[in-house]
Amino acid sequence: MKIRHRTLVPFDPQSTTRLREEQHGLHPDDVYLKPGRIPHIWCPGCGLGVVLNTYINGLKMAGLPVDRTAVVSGIGCTGRVAGYLNMDTYHTTHGRAIPFATGLALVRPDLTVTVFSGDGDLFAIGGNHFIHAARRNINLKILCVNNFNYGMTGGQAAPTTPVAARTTTTPYGNFEHSFNLPFLAYASGAVYVARWTTFHARHLVTAIAESLTRKGFTFIEVIAPCPIGYGRPNKLGSGLDEMKFYRENSLVQNDADPREADIGLKGKIIVGKFIDQSRPTFDQVYEENILKKFTRSA
Amino acid sequence: MKFWRLPLDAKDHSIPQGELVIIKDRCKGCNFCIEFCPNQVLKESSEFNKKGYHPPQVTKQGECVNCNLCEIICPEFAIYSELKTYKELTSEDILNYSKKFGA
Structure with a gap:
């Protein structure tokens, strides 16, 4: 019996990077994305891509440079x-995005630190x-993407799952x-507290x-x-059906009382900018109450 | 809203004309751009892309007013619009808008 060996082809690192970067740069927003990472892993019809897109557009609207x-x-x-x-991003352990970002924001007050996370990560753990x-x-x-x-x-059921909604862990x-x-x-x-759905993409860009x-501490629920x-x-x-549901069932109420903003399974969704104070x-309180006591007056 | 004649300041206003660019192989067929385009410019095409989805197709290229909603709402960074020219307002446009949004 003759065994035929395949001819060995040496690994060419250039060709794989070229293949990955082939598609990069076709879209004007690709400068904000790491080369070779798009297409992302999110399912067709998922709203997370919309939120990522609106965040990039919000950065452009606010005029913030990427290195800030x-x-x-x-x-x-x-x-x-x-x-x-x-840009400078960090993927932390489960639930600990805010502690990491707190340290970052205290050490580098010149940076605008955004915590981009889901409802299970931010509100459960x-x-x-x-x-x-x-x-x-x-x-x-x-x-917070909810x-x-x-x-x-x-x-599985999360702390934001509405009453009577079926999930893997709540089959009844x-x-x-x-x-x-x-x-x-x-x-x-x-x-600053606001809530928008992915259907309200333009409002969301303005809110971001x-x-x-x-x-200070701002919160946007998407x-x-x-x-x-x-x-x-x-x-x-x-x-697409869920987006149509948001179009028909969301009520835009700016300055609404947040205590009435509960979400049911198929009820109305109150969206808008709730708080802006x-x-x-x-940083200011620490400087006034602590740092001033220790700085010598010349 | 209903206009019964060309507004007197029609010369000061114009309609932007956009051109849509679709990166077909990135599309995952969520149909957000087709559904939410305010002018219904897009349509699902019958061709397949590399992944096996039907990417959108431009039906009325002149109707795009470069509002960028498809660019903002696309989860895949697969569509964007570029400003081409500005079109002057004519009484025909006013009539069409009255028909579209009028009572």
């Missing part, structure tokens, strides 16, 4: 944003960090009350640009379709 911004993200589908953006960062009013921009479940691990319908995220952020002390110029994890067990249809930030 940093993005920190946690674990989950949304956490992959840190891998796609071509990282809930305590969220309320304390909001209480201290640290200069962080929180962008898709009502844990999408990456297979559609969820019976636990969900968080009202804008109210939680407002009660904890955020200075506005929040990037504010000093409601995004999750056709695989949340849409399929609840019979909400494809991602100013409060002394952590």
Whole structure:
């Protein structure tokens, strides 16, 4: 028996990078994305790509240079944003995006630090960090993508899953009350609280640009379709059907009371800019109360 | 809104004309751009791209007013519009807009 060996071809690192970068640069926003990372892994109809796109457009609208911004993200589908953006990004451990970003924002006050994460990461395992960062009013921009479940691990119930919604872990319908995220952020002390859906892409760009110029702890909740994890067990249809649902069922109410902004399974969604106030930030309070005592008067 | 004649300041206004560029192999067929285009410029094409999805197709190239909504709403960075020219307002445009958005 004769064994025929294949001829060995030496590995050419140039060819793979060339293949990956072939598609890069076709779109004008590709300068904000790492070469070779697009197409991303998100499902067709997922809203996360819209949020990433609107964030890039918000940066452009605010006129912030890329080297003055940093993005920190946690674990989950949304956490992959840190891998796609071509700027200073960090992909932290589960739920600890805010502690990492807190350190970054305190050491480098000149940077605009955005925390880009999902509802499961920010409010389930990282809930305590969220309320304390909001209480201290640290200069962080929180962008929370709410898709009502844990999408990456297979559609389990999250703290934002509405009552009676079916998920993998609640096959008879969820019976636990969900968080009202804008109210939680407002009660904890955020200075800017807004909620938009991915259908309101233009409002979302304006809100992101506005929040990037504010000093202090800002919070934007983005409601995004999750056709695989949340849409399929609840019979909400494809991602496009969920976007049409947002078009028909969202009420734009700026300056609405955040305590009335609860979301049901198929109820109305109140969107808008809820809170826009100013409060002394952590840096200012620290400088006034602590640093001034130790600086010698000349 | 209904116009019954050409507005008197029609010379000061113009309609931007955009040209859509579609990167077909990036499209994952979510149909967001087709559904939410305010002028219904796009349509699902019958051809397949590299991944097996149907990318959008421009049906009325002159109708695009370069509003950039498809660019903002595309999750895949697969479509964008470029400003080409500005078109002067004519009474025909006013009539069409009245028909489209009028009572």
